[in-house]
Structures are given as structure tokens and as C-alpha cells.
Amino acid sequence: MQTEWLSIPEVAELLDETPGRVRRLLDDNALVGSRREGPVKIPAIFFVDGEVLSSLRGTVFVLHDVGFSDDEAIDWLLTPEESIGVAPIEALRAGRKAEVRRVAQTLG
Template sequence: MSETETAAAPVEWLTLPDLVEMLGEPLGRVHRLFDEQHLVGSRRNGPLAVPALFLVEERPLPSLRGTIIVLKDAGFTDDETIDWLLAEEESIGRSPIAALRDGHKSEVRRVARSLA
């Protein structure tokens, strides 16, 4: 696991081996989570990795998938999607991932749709 700085705080990143261990799933199933947009990852720091904030109770955050789809439909790359989810969003008053983790998916997706 490595850490990268964002504007707000350090972010813990989970690599594929970390995800396989944490989720208790074979590598093929972990790859499917990316293919089906339950997770989004980045290779900007080397191997494919996912912010740990994207998981809750050792599973992908359920509200993350729909939000990823909205952002991808708006033309966001994987890195742009991750950056937007982690950055402070003025209209929400916190980072979108924090709002999703608190159960405010409608508000986050409304803002995400406005980015298209």
C-alpha cells in the first residue's frame, strides 16, 4: 500500500494484490469489479491501485458504481473520476466520496450530471 497526497489529506491506495486479499476474491473477480465499474483505479503511481475510501466493510461502496457511470458518461477518464471523487466539491461542501460514504448519493450524482 502506498500513500499519495490530495488537496485535503493523504489517500491510502490499495493495489490488486491488496484487493484480492481484502475482498477474499480471485484476481479474475477483482478485474470484473473494474470492468463492471464497481471500482475505478489508476496507474499514475505504478501498478493499478484504488483509493481505500472506495471500499466499505471490505466491499466496494455500493453507491460508487452509479456515480462512476455518470462521470464516465460525462467523458471523465479513470484518473479524472478519482480526482473528482477525492477533491473538495464546493457545491457539496465536502469531497464527493465523503458524501457518498455518508449516504448522499443523489446529491453527488446531481452534481456529477451537471459536469457533462
């Protein structure tokens, strides 16, 4: 799935927060980002109406619990999942968090 990637300053502006607060959201797993291409970037699809997608944090915790790194969690969230029928992030945005987390728990 293609998504725009946002820097920490861009996320801070989107959320009307400080860059330090965005880093805390990353540290607390309320958000997940990647350093694959330099500084930390966060998929724009993780935000809805200027807010962090509320079901993201718990889903990230489940993915970390089954052994996924941040990069692996992002890749799984953005890649179509056969058992869900769409990319997990699309299902989360559609309010299907229980289904997404149930599938995520079987990945370990």
C-alpha cells in the same frame, strides 16, 4: 483528500476475492483505479467494512457519461466539491448519492 492506495492483490485480499474478480469489478466500473504510478491502484476509501462502497458504481457511470476518464473520476471523487461541501466520496460514504450524482451530471 489523502487516502491509502491498494494494489489489485491487496483489494482481492480485502474483499476475499481473486485478483481476476477484482479486475472484472474494474472492467464493470464497480470499481475505478489508476495506473499513474505503475500497476493499477485503487483508493482504499472506496471500501466500507470489507465491501465496495455500493453507491460507487452508479456514480462512476455518471462520471464516465459526462466524459471523465478513470483518473479524472478518481480526482473528482477525492477533491472537496464546493457545491457538496465535502469531497464527493465522503458524501457517498454518508449516504448522499443522489446529491453527488446530481452534481456529477452537471460536469459535462
